[in-house]
Amino acid sequence: MPSILFVASHRPGRSPNQRFRFEQYLPHLAANGFHCEVSYLVEASDDTYLYTPGHFIDKLRFVRRSVAKRRRDVARMTDFDIVFICREALMTRSTHFERAFRKKGARIVYDFDDSIWLSNVSDANRRWSWVKDPSKTSKLIALADRVFAGNSYLAEYAREFNNQVLIVPTTIDTGEYQPRTSRPEGPIVIGWSGSITTIQHFQYAIPALKAIREQYGDRVTFRVVGDGGYRVPALGITGLPWRKDTELDDLRAMDIGIMPLPDDEWARGKCGLKGLQYMALGIPTIMSPVGVNSTIIRDGENGFLAHDVEEWVAKLGRLIDDADLRRRMGAEARISVEKDWSLDAWKDRYLQHFRDMIA
Numbered sequence: 001m002p003s004i005l006f007v008a009s010h011r012p013g014r015s016p017n018q019r020f021r022f023e024q025y026l027p028h029l030a031a032n033g034f035h036c037e038v039s040y041l042v043e044a045s046d047d048t049y050l051y052t053p054g055h056f057i058d059k060l061r062f063v064r065r066s067v068a069k070r071r072r073d074v075a076r077m078t079d080f081d082i083v084f085i086c087r088e089a090l091m092t093r094s095t096h097f098e099r100a101f102r103k104k105g106a107r108i109v110y111d112f113d114d115s116i117w118l119s120n121v122s123d124a125n126r127r128w129s130w131v132k133d134p135s136k137t138s139k140l141i142a143l144a145d146r147v148f149a150g151n152s153y154l155a156e157y158a159r160e161f162n163n164q165v166l167i168v169p170t171t172i173d174t175g176e177y178q179p180r181t182s183r184p185e186g187p188i189v190i191g192w193s194g195s196i197t198t199i200q201h202f203q204y205a206i207p208a209l210k211a212i213r214e215q216y217g218d219r220v221t222f223r224v225v226g227d228g229g230y231r232v233p234a235l236g237i238t239g240l241p242w243r244k245d246t247e248l249d250d251l252r253a254m255d256i257g258i259m260p261l262p263d264d265e266w267a268r269g270k271c272g273l274k275g276l277q278y279m280a281l282g283i284p285t286i287m288s289p290v291g292v293n294s295t296i297i298r299d300g301e302n303g304f305l306a307h308d309v310e311e312w313v314a315k316l317g318r319l320i321d322d323a324d325l326r327r328r329m330g331a332e333a334r335i336s337v338e339k340d341w342s343l344d345a346w347k348d349r350y351l352q353h354f355r356d357m358i359a
Helices: 016-021 023-031 044-050 056-075 096-103 123-131 136-143 152-158 199-219 244-252 273-280 309-321 323-340 343-358
Strands: 003-007 035-039 082-086 107-112 146-149 165-167 188-193 220-225 256-259 285-287
Touching: 003 056, 016 023, 016 082, 023 035, 023 343, 044 056, 056 096, 082 096, 082 343, 096 107, 096 136, 107 136, 107 343, 146 152, 146 343, 152 165, 188 199, 188 244, 188 273, 188 309, 199 220, 199 309, 220 244, 256 273, 256 309, 273 285, 273 323, 285 309, 309 323, 323 343
Parallel strands: 003 035, 003 082, 082 107, 107 146, 146 165, 188 220, 188 256, 256 285
Antiparallel strands: none
8 A cells, every 4th residue: 555644844634734735635545545644743732832922942842842753754764655745844944854755765745835935934933034944945846756836826936946846726625615504684794714824914905994894884894714813993803713613604604705915926826725715615705816816716707806995895895785796606606616626626636646656
């Protein structure tokens, strides 16, 4: 039985890029003859300090523990045919363990879904920025047998260093992501979902949302999921923390989903996950026309693209005013995800990539 070691930073079920890029495929790989194991670094107890300022000793212990775990992974390389590296083996500037996997003769898949060759350190760990080296991304791409890039923009970058690059999009399990069956009474809910590290992108929607509040008053309300400490009193926003057990219900409460982005190099590497989550749940979605978003959305059919504040306000207004448009656009969005961006649409192609490597 061929074996794959999935090397990742976070425990299963915790990190969006892991959940939607490889974890949801594990049952299908296993059902088709692959033994799969995930080796991760961040335990639940580490969450309390890793993304908050200070805790120098705790973070130093975490790095030491991570190094020890990766050494054990290298020592057992003969147990695996393929090593799948999700972004990096170690959350530092080191490429030592990726190179060690290569020396042991492992076939390597390198997977990434963001412009991680650019510097992007959280405010809580700004003092630790010297530990990171975004430029190592090109080195990891170069040593891989196959590269899974989340979109064409990332693939274009990867092909500068490796000619075995495949576009493998971020996908949604539409069996799990089922739309709500009825809408409760109350104001129209305009929602955003993300994380503490991406809340900065929500800021780009605030001018439009303030205009919508002035126009519609209490007919609308706003929901932010992913940062429990986020507040915008002028819009009545109190952020909700991300919780795995309530994630789908937190999203289903939205009548309109938004994904605002700046048009910069980091955002062009995004793989549209927020928008795809809304769309899979039958929620009409408005995105900034940045990167893959312009491929996912057919403007006016399965969602809207909005370039500036005026266009955001106009298209939000159309959806607020027209319940039938919300239903039609949400249904078309769901069909689009099922056809092109779902686990079912991609699972056999994903499996074949690994079969090809074994062959």
